[in-house]
Amino acid sequence: MKTTDEVIDFVLYGGQRHLPHLTIDCAILGYHDQQLKILLVKLHGSDGWGLPGGFIRKDERFGDAANRILAERTGITDLFLQQFYTFGDSPYRHREQRAEDLQQLVGDWITIREDNWLLGRQISIGYYALVDYERVIVQTDLIVEDYGWWDIAALPELLYDHNDMVDKALETIRLQLYHQPIGASLLPDQFTLPEIHVLYETLLGKTLDRRNFPRKLFALGLLNKLDEQRSIGPHRSPNLYEFNRTNYQKALEEGIVLVM
């Protein structure tokens, strides 16, 4: 939770404590109830929605910075964030819009000068994470005015180049999904075959063969069949499964081809 003094101090003098030119932006993808969503924030002073992001301290590791930034913007801690791409090929991306947004943020308190450290070239390292979004509660403060989970298939026009970032994050996740069983963090410990099937279909954005997909999971030894069923209605009690942790870990390390 930031005070006004802290915000102004950061805008004026933050450049002495942070790496200039380098930011981190986080694509936090949430899966719940068969839907894939992304966490967006709206900053005070800005009309649009964007990814939660911030600057890296001079002596801070990337991974620590990504987790700190996410915690400061959203209150979310301890996510497994993975780097996916570095953006900012264009030297002064959206500089004018950033200048306007920054002046709006600080209002009448100060006048933003052209040489403010926040208006230099900005290069952003993108990180993503997959979470169960019901577990996430976001804190708003003097910087973050609002937040929301948006359907990935119906995003508005985001700030700056954040739509490109979301596209690239999805592309990376889909490519990884073919080779690593990264679904485990999105499923309960015990799940039915239709549940894992729908998860993969949702993440990949396409239909998977109803027979070949589970066959492949079994062939790779990724699932243990449990002696339990889930009762979901009269005469409907599909079997429950869990991941085989040994083979799951092996698949993570060696890579697999899970779906075609």
Added chain:
Amino acid sequence: MKTTDEVIDFVLYGGQRHLPHLTIDCAILGYHDQQLKILLVKLHGSDGWGLPGGFIRKDERFGDAANRILAERTGITDLFLQQFYTFGDSPYRHREQRAEDLQQLVGDWITIREDNWLLGRQISIGYYALVDYERVIVQTDLIVEDYGWWDIAALPELLYDHNDMVDKALETIRLQLYHQPIGASLLPDQFTLPEIHVLYETLLGKTLDRRNFPRKLFALGLLNKLDEQRSIGPHRSPNLYEFNRTNYQKALEEGIVLVM
């Protein structure tokens, strides 16, 4: 080709024209005669081998910077370079070794101060390219003392964290290779099935099924069979093939699963 004055000017004042803290390093992988190699350079003043790299100008696009750096270090131009990862999580990676190497480079001309811009935190954006290495001729100069193509399977201990960079580049290429027909730039226009088979085996570092692999290529419509054979000995004249450019382009854009 750099003069002594240019080298000293860069060491002392280059920080005014370049982004501080940000470098680009290039993993240039060469394939020839069924071997996978990587281009390493040895800089004046340094005892070890490393990837060719350099700094980004303040108003320069990443892609342009990567190509300029590669051209300055090696004379190679017009490569299709792809970003693969950003390194430098650790705040002051190899700072002492970098300071020693830098003092060696400039010798008695100047004394490197602790606050020299080249000794700050360095974060490196990694780019890779795949080339036929017989086509590449490297220029040495006042900065680059020597260069060489090293067998990827028998690398020495490289400078700084460059071994990690090579590992990550290979990992990325292998993951992409499953989904994009990126082999085209490494084969002649016309090739035999054993030639493309060995290329993929070399890049992936594993054996591929002799029947399933070509079957998959045909099923995806990636190859056109030509009315020509290559004569490689008595009674040995394997058929020649070329990539079907339309399907190749489609596969690049949509992604495929090429091998399992």
